[in-house]
Amino acid sequence: MTTPMDIVWLVFLLVAGACVGSFCNVVIYRMPRGLSVVFPPSHCPSCGRGIKWYDNIPILSFIVLKGRCRQCNVEISPRYLLVEAASAALVGGLYVFFYLAPVRDGVGPFGQSWVMFASYAALLCALLVCTLVDIESFTIPLEVCWVVSIIGVVAAAIQPHRFMPLISPAIAAMALGGLAGLGLGLWMLKRGWIQRSKILAALDTARLALSASLAQRASHVRPT
16 A cells, blocks of 8 residues: 555655756766766856756756757757656656565665665666667766666675575675775876786776767767
């Protein structure tokens, strides 16, 4: 039976999902172009001006601005609205699937399984990002895969659940150790202390060429 608290959680998760979708848009636009997903702050790629917080509210700002930049009036791609709506629907739908609809047994109360839920929601949003990046650039952003894998390992370690793989603290420690080794290797590679393989070098060259090509057709893209 649906309770008032279920409705509160559902509304909260729909809003949170839309906010995550806004960040997903940043990743989808910037990562194939070799740009940081953190800096600089959100700006219009057409006029270069920063975006105020009230113009960056998921879904609502797109509707209020009628799909255009407030500063230069350049059209915003509807993909951004669709990604935010899809992310909200995925997170909210996952809550309905697990806790409101009689689809899966053994989930347990939300208060006792929210970590599992968060890891599933992160996986869905990551798959959305990878799908759209793949459609646009024919590449899969491995960084997204690494992040969602870490979330899954940590979630399974701190709150075991029947819908999660069984991961003991020892296995989690080994996974984190492997991650630390990977991070160290990437850092040493960046410092020039170790050399990249010829295959990876060729992939980097192709990625740079692709980034340049994508940058040339960024005029009708929503501010990021």
